[in-house]
Amino acid sequence: MSTRIAFLKGHGTENDFVIVPDPENAVDLPPTAVAALCDRRAGIGGDGLLHIVRSAAHPEAKDMAAEAEWFMDYRNGDGSIAEMCGNGVRVFARYLQHAGHVAEGDLAVATRGGVKSVHIAKDGDVTVGMGKALLPEGDVRVSVGERSWPARNVNMGNPHAVAFVDDLAHVGDLFSPPPFSPASAYPDGVNVEFVVDRAPRHVALRVHERGAGETRSCGTGACAVAVAAARRDGADPAVTGAAVTYTVDVPGGTLVITERPDGEIEMTGPAVIVAEGEIDAEWLETVAR
Numbered sequence: 001m002s003t004r005i006a007f008l009k010g011h012g013t014e015n016d017f018v019i020v021p022d023p024e025n026a027v028d029l030p031p032t033a034v035a036a037l038c039d040r041r042a043g044i045g046g047d048g049l050l051h052i053v054r055s056a057a058h059p060e061a062k063d064m065a066a067e068a069e070w071f072m073d074y075r076n077g078d079g080s081i082a083e084m085c086g087n088g089v090r091v092f093a094r095y096l097q098h099a100g101h102v103a104e105g106d107l108a109v110a111t112r113g114g115v116k117s118v119h120i121a122k123d124g125d126v127t128v129g130m131g132k133a134l135l136p137e138g139d140v141r142v143s144v145g146e147r148s149w150p151a152r153n154v155n156m157g158n159p160h161a162v163a164f165v166d167d168l169a170h171v172g173d174l175f176s177p178p179p180f181s182p183a184s185a186y187p188d189g190v191n192v193e194f195v196v197d198r199a200p201r202h203v204a205l206r207v208h209e210r211g212a213g214e215t216r217s218c219g220t221g222a223c224a225v226a227v228a229a230a231r232r233d234g235a236d237p238a239v240t241g242a243a244v245t246y247t248v249d250v251p252g253g254t255l256v257i258t259e260r261p262d263g264e265i266e267m268t269g270p271a272v273i274v275a276e277g278e279i280d281a282e283w284l285e286t287v288a289r
Helices: 030-040 087-100 218-234 283-288
Strands: 004-012 015-019 049-055 072-074 104-111 114-120 128-130 140-144 146-156 158-166 191-199 203-208 213-215 243-250 254-261 262-269 272-279
Touching: 004 087, 004 146, 004 283, 030 049, 030 140, 030 283, 072 087, 087 104, 087 114, 087 128, 087 218, 087 272, 104 218, 114 218, 128 218, 140 158, 158 218, 191 218, 203 272, 218 243, 218 254, 218 262, 262 272, 272 283
Parallel strands: 015 049, 072 104, 158 191, 203 243
Antiparallel strands: 004 015, 004 272, 049 072, 104 114, 114 128, 128 262, 140 146, 146 158, 191 203, 203 213, 243 254, 254 262
8 A cells, every 4th residue: 555645525515525536446445444534533534435546447337437437436434335426426526627637518427326427517516417216116104213204215326215394303313324114125225315395496405324324415315305306296307398407405505406308317516625635544554454
């Protein structure tokens, strides 16, 4: 392992990430190391980690190298692997721009959820093509304490349970994963979004992210919420032929989600790089054991 390991810190609507540029996939990042780096008291601190690797250098992304030069090897804050992170993709693209690998305009990013199309706008916002939502059949319920709500099962490349509530304060601190049923609905766990209405096609959420706890924002969660809200409101672009857009307030800011008639979902929001430095390699080797 190199004695000098670069890192950056960034966030998208305050969903924050440790960024480790590693084009040739040379840095060993076992789950214990990732969890230590994301620790807010003993590490750098973050909801997750963006391991930035050239697709051709990563065994999980080689097949996507012809479509996307860069692979987002995303990890949750507890070190577990996630299929996709919407805010993470925006920050990933901002890093590539910051490092001079790309300019304003369009690019493709490989993820475990497939290749995502990204547009970096002149005003600084980043738009990500998030793919299509899947809406698995079956009733789902989520609960916090004595309260329980029906939830919409939405898959955005990762699983979500979307529950509409009267008051976001009713869902508690969201430190622990909200129980759900049936267990078979989410065999690998689930991200849970609790949602209230603010205005027509304008909602607000709080989210417990699988492997991270409550976070300030969740991009795939905001997309799942917009789709669930649209269906609840009787809007299905595939049926009407008209795109539908929802403004989604998250604790860390605001995201704009559009679902097109072909089912493709676009998410637009900010992405910021706030700091950069070096990780102590000896410390990382120690905590990785």
